[in-house]
Amino acid sequence: MNPKETNPDTMSIFSPGLAARFDALVNKYPVKRSALIPMLLYAQDEIGYLSDAVIDEIAERLSITPLEVRNVATYYSMLRFKPAGKFNVQVCTNISCMLRGGYELLERFQDELGIGHKGVTPDGVFSLEEVECIGVCCWAPAIQVNYAFHDELTPNDVPRILDQYRTQVQK
Amino acid sequence: MPRLVSHPDEVKIVTRRFGQGAANIDRYIELGGYEAAKKCLAQGPDWIITEMKASNLRGRGGAGFPAGLKWSFVPKQSSKPKYVLVNGDESEPGTCKDHLIFLHDPHAVIEGTIIAGLAIGAKVGFIYLRGEYRYLLEIVEKAVADAYTKGFLGKSIFGSETEFQVITQTGAGAYEVGEESALMESLEGKRGVPRIKPPFPAVVGLYGGPTVINNAETIATVPHVITMGAAAYAAVGSERNGGTRLFGLSGHIERPGVYELPMGYNLKKMIYEVGGGVRGGRKLKAVVPGGSSTPVLLPEEIENLGMDFDQVGKAGSMLGSGGVVVIDDQTCIVEFALRTISFYQHESCGWCIPCREGTDWLKKTLTRFHAGFGVAKDIDNIRYLAENMMGRTFCPLGDAAAMPTLGFVKKFRKEFEDHLDGKPCPFAKHVEMAVV
Numbered sequence: 001m002n003p004k005e006t007n008p009d010t011m012s013i014f015s016p017g018l019a020a021r022f023d024a025l026v027n028k029y030p031v032k033r034s035a036l037i038p039m040l041l042y043a044q045d046e047i048g049y050l051s052d053a054v055i056d057e058i059a060e061r062l063s064i065t066p067l068e069v070r071n072v073a074t075y076y077s078m079l080r081f082k083p084a085g086k087f088n089v090q091v092c093t094n095i096s097c098m099l100r101g102g103y104e105l106l107e108r109f110q111d112e113l114g115i116g117h118k119g120v121t122p123d124g125v126f127s128l129e130e131v132e133c134i135g136v137c138c139w140a141p142a143i144q145v146n147y148a149f150h151d152e153l154t155p156n157d158v159p160r161i162l163d164q165y166r167t168q169v170q171k
Numbered sequence: 172m173p174r175l176v177s178h179p180d181e182v183k184i185v186t187r188r189f190g191q192g193a194a195n196i197d198r199y200i201e202l203g204g205y206e207a208a209k210k211c212l213a214q215g216p217d218w219i220i221t222e223m224k225a226s227n228l229r230g231r232g233g234a235g236f237p238a239g240l241k242w243s244f245v246p247k248q249s250s251k252p253k254y255v256l257v258n259g260d261e262s263e264p265g266t267c268k269d270h271l272i273f274l275h276d277p278h279a280v281i282e283g284t285i286i287a288g289l290a291i292g293a294k295v296g297f298i299y300l301r302g303e304y305r306y307l308l309e310i311v312e313k314a315v316a317d318a319y320t321k322g323f324l325g326k327s328i329f330g331s332e333t334e335f336q337v338i339t340q341t342g343a344g345a346y347e348v349g350e351e352s353a354l355m356e357s358l359e360g361k362r363g364v365p366r367i368k369p370p371f372p373a374v375v376g377l378y379g380g381p382t383v384i385n386n387a388e389t390i391a392t393v394p395h396v397i398t399m400g401a402a403a404y405a406a407v408g409s410e411r412n413g414g415t416r417l418f419g420l421s422g423h424i425e426r427p428g429v430y431e432l433p434m435g436y437n438l439k440k441m442i443y444e445v446g447g448g449v450r451g452g453r454k455l456k457a458v459v460p461g462g463s464s465t466p467v468l469l470p471e472e473i474e475n476l477g478m479d480f481d482q483v484g485k486a487g488s489m490l491g492s493g494g495v496v497v498i499d500d501q502t503c504i505v506e507f508a509l510r511t512i513s514f515y516q517h518e519s520c521g522w523c524i525p526c527r528e529g530t531d532w533l534k535k536t537l538t539r540f541h542a543g544f545g546v547a548k549d550i551d552n553i554r555y556l557a558e559n560m561m562g563r564t565f566c567p568l569g570d571a572a573a574m575p576t577l578g579f580v581k582k583f584r585k586e587f588e589d590h591l592d593g594k595p596c597p598f599a600k601h602v603e604m605a606v607v
Contacts, residue, residue, distance in 0.1 A: 071362065072361060096422055098507075099499075132518065137496075138429055139267075140427070
């Protein structure tokens, strides 16, 4: 099933599992709206980005307007409004990583993937982002691919990491 | 996977269960877990707050406010529900201590949250993790579910009449949300902009109710304070600075890692003995002592410097988040200053004009300077801009951006001057930065 179409059983664009999770999430907090940011992130994890349909459904689930959802969503740097690659490579270049070769790492990713900051490879497999501190300073330089951390890297580790994810696509 | 390190000078209190499988609740109990919460349940709120005050435990997020005193500000009677809020939005560059706490000892955070709840009379506690820490959130959520199953959380905790619920929450990428009032906004499902103070969170906080908000390390320390006793805990540290601190050594250091050392531990010794010195035997140029917002220190300033809130404050910087960033003599300070301000420019939420405009102009000026197009008056302009941001914003992000910048210009003025008039950088590492 294309997850972007409304499922007639759940009346949701999300998978039955995520729709059920959202049903629980809106009742988890003293105030319903507190579920907004987790919902946006989990929806993005499944759909790939915050499409108009995602925003509309989340607004409806929280009884707020789509505009209110957008006002909040645009604030957070992990949330995006157009698709990224299947694997979003986030290279930290903040001070602790910079001092240990974060920029050299970023350059190697740019060379290997042929894309720059916020670029997506033509096959849609990878996207690349230079990001701010990801909280692994003592194991620098480090990156995150989607939510997975890879730390204490050198530029020579780059092909191996990319291959590891390419294999996952082929499976 | 983050590597654990150790050194003989460490005093393992908060890290005592690291690497021992304590994310598993039965293992945590085997290692003495949840006994502190049970003791607090028996002793009552006044006893807890007295202990916390006597422990001299000060806020590990960076401000160093005494935790017991903060808890005592929460009114006993309140028409609105009271809350405990655990700040695990760890985002200060150079800081990764909470990462290890969530990974190795999530139940310590839950137990500390329960104790804080008992102390102030709250029935609900929130644990907020930054969005990037998804795998850690999953570990914490599993730990919370296990604590419910055991009856340590819920309507009647440990079989008592007392109720306490814990709710986990994820952020979605925003340094500013680490600021306490912005975190409350975010948790209420809004943009993470700060609130004006007063009123302080202890009086008007989350959902308008009295709220205690503490850093994750502070909360994870609480059960240990109760277990070992406030006096014993305080005795480990220095004057008015109880216990230990998780210091994160990063940058040009031979053995980077998170080390638990007593408060007041000498910074020079920390770098040269605990951390094995500057990487590759190079010379030390500068140290950022407590995360990127703390003013830089020169080698001669760390000789006799004890790492506690008061001593580092007296030395003109801050202990901050305990993230010690070591900089070697091959580093261009202008580049380092630019990378630092680029971060704050990116993270300024834009709510207060001095911060939004100040960080942007500082970044612009330093970018030009770094590229070799600086003019002599830029140096004073940088100071003027930074000085005018200080204390003029709702939250401390403006200060956090201005303070380190002032430090770099003051202490490395000569290096800034060496970049003037199109002269090539002495370190020849001038590339344009991509983060926008």
